[in-house]
Amino acid sequence: MALSNARVHYHIAGGTxxxxxxxxxxxxxxxxxxAITAYTGPVLSAETASDGLNSAIAMSVRTSTxxxxxxxxxxxxxxxVTQHREAMINPHVLSxxxxxxxxxxxxxxxxxxxxxxxxxxHADYRPGSPDLPKVIAAMRRLGQIPCPDLPIKQAEKRWxxxxxDSMDLECLRGDALLHTxxxxxxxxxxxxxxxxxxxxxxxxxxxxxxxxxxxxxLIAAGxxxxxAETSVAQAPAWNQASKRAIDIFAVANSRLWRQIATxxxxxxxxxxAAVVDQWAQHRLYGRHSHRTPAxxxxxxx
Ligand SMILES: Nc1ncnc2c1ncn2[C@@H]1O[C@H](COP(=O)(O)OP(=O)(O)OP(=O)(O)O)[C@@H](O)[C@H]1O
Ligand SMILES: [Mg+2]
Numbered sequence: 572m573a574l575s576n577a578r579v580h581y582h583i584a585g586g587t588x589x590x591x592x593x594x595x596x597x598x599x600x601x602x603x604x605x606a607i608t609a610y611t612g613p614v615l616s617a618e619t620a621s622d623g624l625n626s627a628i629a630m631s632v633r634t635s636t637x638x639x640x641x642x643x644x645x646x647x648x649x650x651x652v653t654q655h656r657e658a659m660i661n662p663h664v665l666s667x668x669x670x671x672x673x674x675x676x677x678x679x680x681x682x683x684x685x686x687x688x689x690x691x692x693h694a695d696y697r698p699g700s701p702d703l704p705k706v707i708a709a710m711r712r713l714g715q716i717p718c719p720d721l722p723i724k725q726a727e728k729r730w731x732x733x734x735x736d737s738m739d740l741e742c743l744r745g746d747a748l749l750h751t752x753x754x755x756x757x758x759x760x761x762x763x764x765x766x767x768x769x770x771x772x773x774x775x776x777x778x779x780x781x782x783x784x785x786x787x788x789l790i791a792a793g794x795x796x797x798x799a800e801t802s803v804a805q806a807p808a809w810n811q812a813s814k815r816a817i818d819i820f821a822v823a824n825s826r827l828w829r830q831i832a833t834x835x836x837x838x839x840x841x842x843x844a845a846v847v848d849q850w851a852q853h854r855l856y857g858r859h860s861h862r863t864p865a866x867x868x869x870x871x872x
Contacts, residue, residue: 593619594628594643599681606678607632610685611639622693622756623769625650628681631688638688639672646682653771654682656723660773663719663748666712667767689766691759696792703789705765706758707805710781713767714808718748718775726776733823742816743823745777747808753785755792779812783820791846796853818854825851 596604596617608614612634620629620640628643644651654674661671669687676682694702726749727740734740750757750767757769774780782803789799803809825847832844 593626593630595619596630596632599628600679602679603675603681603683606675607641607683607685610673610675612636625653625771628683638690640669640686640688641683642686643681643683646677646680650771651682654684656773657684657770659721660719660723660748660770663716663721664713664767664770666716667709667765668770669766669768686768689759689761689768691761691766694755694758694760694765696755696789696794698792698794698798702758702760702765703802704805705760706753706785707803709758709765709767710785710803710806713750713781714747714778714806716748718746721773724772724774726774726780729774729776730820730823730827733826734819739819742813742819743777743780745775745780747776747778747781749774749776749778749781749784751780751784753781753788755788777812777816778808779817780820782806782809783817783824787824787843787847787850790850791843796850799850821847821851821854 596614596619599607604614611632614632614634617630617632620631623629626642626644627648628641631638631640642654642657644654654676658671658674661668669689671684671686673685674683675685694700694706696703696706726743726745730743731737731740750770751772751774752769754769757767759766759768785803786796786799789802790796794802800809825844828840828844828847832840
């Protein structure tokens with residue numbers, strides 16, 4: 572296994588992000604606001620979220636009785652498929668994610684999802700963070716959900732272009748339901764635990780893949796590879812995986828992220844490429860176990 576010579580495409584979480592201007596409540600047309608309030612009742616106030624990159628609409632709307640988080644894209648946006656994926660998987664992931672209350676598809680050209688609002692904050696992934704046990708606990712709860720029989724992505728296909736030998740893909744095949752995008756902006760910490768949000772890339776595959784995806788983000792936040800691997804050791808899926816399977820996944824991701832950063836050398840993508848390369852080097856050669864300085868401000872993915 573080498574870290575180069577990959578046939579690469581640009582098609583997994585984090586690979587297609589461009590920031591976009593958000594549309595606020597006041598900018599929505601009357602039919603769209605009417606469609607939302609038909610579900611929520613009269614809206615008293617609305618606040619657009621400042622984090623996340625993909626959704627043209629990401630806002631909390633407050634009524635006299637509760638708050639709903641509204642996430643939306645234009646129906647002709649190529650990324651709108653992620654809205655449908657989130658709607659499809661949501662009933663199956665309620666032990667780790669906020670409930671989807673409604674889905675509006677096609678009012679005035681918008682596709683909108685209305686979730687229960689989580690009054691939380693983003694996870695802190697730095698070494699020693701008290702958030703990490705909550706994140707691992709959420710990952711363990713997710714690991715207990717049987718993968719539903721739905722047309723979701725398969726790990727052995729998502730990473731197919733990043734391995735040397737197609738036989739290696741057998742290591743990624745499995746029956747676990749995976750989130751795969753452990754960007755800290757996709758983890759909301761609340762008083763009793765962590766919610767995993769933004770199910771744009773639900774995937775069926777080997778159970779160790781989710782802990783591995785978290786490892787990348789922990790290294791990005793300042794863990795050494797060894798520290799990051801120790802942090803996820805509480806996840807049974809990690810301990811049951813073969814060393815070779817993890818090595819194959821690390822190398823595949825280093826190729827993927829290098830291509831992402833080459834296509835669009837945005838600082839967070841370049842940082843992630845360096846991080847994943849560091850982890851792959853650590854896996855293969857047991858070196859480069861120093862820290863990659865965390866990108867500040869942490870806005871990766
Ligand atoms: N149910 C919720 N309750 C409260 N805040 C939420 C909720 N869902 C999302 N958010 C906030 O909105 C931000 C963006 O949401 P989300 O990650 O789902 O969308 P996105 O724009 O597609 O992001 P990304 O760029 O990561 O794909 C989150 O980082 C979080 O701060
Ligand atoms: Mg997100």
